[in-house]
Amino acid sequence: MTTGDEALAAAGVDAYLACESRQQPNWPDGEALASAVAKLKQVPPLVFAGEADVLRGHLAAAGRGEAFVLQGGDCAEIFSEATADRIRNKIKTILQMAVVLTYGASTPIVKIGRMAGQYAKPRSSDLETRDGVTLPAYRGDIVNSSAFTEESRIPNPQRLVDAYHVSASTLNLIRAFTTGGFADLRRVHQWNRGFAANPAYAAYDQVAGEIDRAVRFMSAAGGDFEALKTVEFFSSHEALLLDYERALTRIDSRSGLPYDCSGHFLWVGERTRQMDGAHVAFMSKIHNPIGVKLGPASTAADAVALAERLNPNNIPGRLTFVARMGADKVRNVLPGLVEGVRDAGVFVTWLSDPMHGNTFTSESGYKTRHFDTILDEVKGFFDVHHDLGTVPGGIHVELTGDDVTEVMGGTAEIDDEGLAKRYETKVDPRLNHEQSLELAFLVSELLSQ
Numbered sequence: 001m002t003t004g005d006e007a008l009a010a011a012g013v014d015a016y017l018a019c020e021s022r023q024q025p026n027w028p029d030g031e032a033l034a035s036a037v038a039k040l041k042q043v044p045p046l047v048f049a050g051e052a053d054v055l056r057g058h059l060a061a062a063g064r065g066e067a068f069v070l071q072g073g074d075c076a077e078i079f080s081e082a083t084a085d086r087i088r089n090k091i092k093t094i095l096q097m098a099v100v101l102t103y104g105a106s107t108p109i110v111k112i113g114r115m116a117g118q119y120a121k122p123r124s125s126d127l128e129t130r131d132g133v134t135l136p137a138y139r140g141d142i143v144n145s146s147a148f149t150e151e152s153r154i155p156n157p158q159r160l161v162d163a164y165h166v167s168a169s170t171l172n173l174i175r176a177f178t179t180g181g182f183a184d185l186r187r188v189h190q191w192n193r194g195f196a197a198n199p200a201y202a203a204y205d206q207v208a209g210e211i212d213r214a215v216r217f218m219s220a221a222g223g224d225f226e227a228l229k230t231v232e233f234f235s236s237h238e239a240l241l242l243d244y245e246r247a248l249t250r251i252d253s254r255s256g257l258p259y260d261c262s263g264h265f266l267w268v269g270e271r272t273r274q275m276d277g278a279h280v281a282f283m284s285k286i287h288n289p290i291g292v293k294l295g296p297a298s299t300a301a302d303a304v305a306l307a308e309r310l311n312p313n314n315i316p317g318r319l320t321f322v323a324r325m326g327a328d329k330v331r332n333v334l335p336g337l338v339e340g341v342r343d344a345g346v347f348v349t350w351l352s353d354p355m356h357g358n359t360f361t362s363e364s365g366y367k368t369r370h371f372d373t374i375l376d377e378v379k380g381f382f383d384v385h386h387d388l389g390t391v392p393g394g395i396h397v398e399l400t401g402d403d404v405t406e407v408m409g410g411t412a413e414i415d416d417e418g419l420a421k422r423y424e425t426k427v428d429p430r431l432n433h434e435q436s437l438e439l440a441f442l443v444s445e446l447l448s449q
């Protein structure tokens with residue numbers, strides 16, 4: 001891999017500079033920004049292009065129904081929360097979900113964390129007002145701090161460099177946990193048994209018992225458990241801050257092609273997916289597998305145009321569409337998009353993000369979502385694909401491994417009053433550990449039908 005600006009420029013990665021770039025911070029200090037970007041151009045890549053290629057193959061399989069994607073993690077990672085405990089809890093939760101989903105899908109689960117780089121947030125308003133005081137909005141730890149003071153909200157380019165280092169240490173621990181014995185299938189399965197043994201979750205005990213019998217059968221039949229001691233785990237984030245993404249883009253020495261080495265999978269958000277915008281222009285030049293979020297206002301023509309632009313050679317696994325329609329719209333809006341894409345003959349992998357179309361403010365003032373609505377959107381996503389004979393490729397969810405109270409409902413029946421107990425997110429509400437496992441059991445049931 002080389003960092004040479006010349007080779008990257010020759011590959012056209014800077015064409016995005018001529019396009020309108022939405023949702024970028026107003027960095028107050030151009031010199032500090034230039035110095036941070038220069039540093040980032042020198043640091044080692046966080047991921048290897050070959051790993052991104054492997055993921056592309058897995059995503060292609062998911063698009064054919066031969067694998068199923070579980071993408072999950074925080075809405076916004078926080079530097080101070082990149083601790084061993086929190087990272088472990090998140091990985092543990094995703095691994096537990098993956099085992100349950102494997103059983104329902106009878107296919108491999110492609111595990112992708114919204115982790116090790118999910119630090120930049122698009123905002124619907126540049127400003128935030130609290131108790132009559134108006135300050136610049138929090139744009140994620142890579143830009144400013146969420147503390148509500150004037151000083152904290154000033155964009156600080158040093159944070160770009162900090163984001164790289166925190167991503168590196170997070171990714172290091174992810175690699176340790178997923179290859180060092182922690183992820184052993186039998187261990188993960190025992191955690192699930194513990195969860196389902198709780199009388200409150202008795203509804204899931206049958207499936208946990210079935211998985212137990214399957215594991216014992218494999219063991220008796222001489223299954224290779226050594227190979228199941230490690231798992232593949234990929235990193236992803238929204239490619240929002242173009243200064244950061246461009247600075248971590250490298251030429252792959254094997255192919256001579258540019259890859260954004262800040263993460264394996266990068267996606268463009270609903271707010272920055274304009275065809276003539278800088279984000280689409282940038283993403284069109286990197287060779288990672290990439291995603292685009294599609295909200296309820298998307299049309300089939302938008303989807304097809306994005307596919308032609310972002311995946312002109314129609315490479316399977318290169319492009320994933322993440323539908324975030326809202327439970328009340330998914331059954332009406334998604335069929336047209338899926339049909340349009342199918343009829344155009346373009347290859348995409350479809351994921352459901354059942355979180356972002358279902359956000360509301362509770363009576364007590366918390367930004368929240370309801371567990372039942374989230375599940376309903378996933379069901380709608382499956383129904384649409386079932387009716388059209390197309391493939392539901394996976395889910396994309398906001399979750400944490402901790403016992404927070406941010407999403408209402410679930411078996412624990414978190415209500416409006418309950419939200420106050422442990423509401424920690426700085427941006428969007430996340431499923432907690434138990435809600436995440438419940439969702440996995442319920443989606444597993446949908447997959448096995």
Ligand code: PEP
Nearest residue numbers: 075269270271293324356
């Ligand atoms: C997100 O994934 O946190 C996000 C901002 O999503 P969207 O672009 O779908 O609104």
Ligand code: MN
Nearest residue numbers: 075398427428
């Ligand atoms: Mn979010």
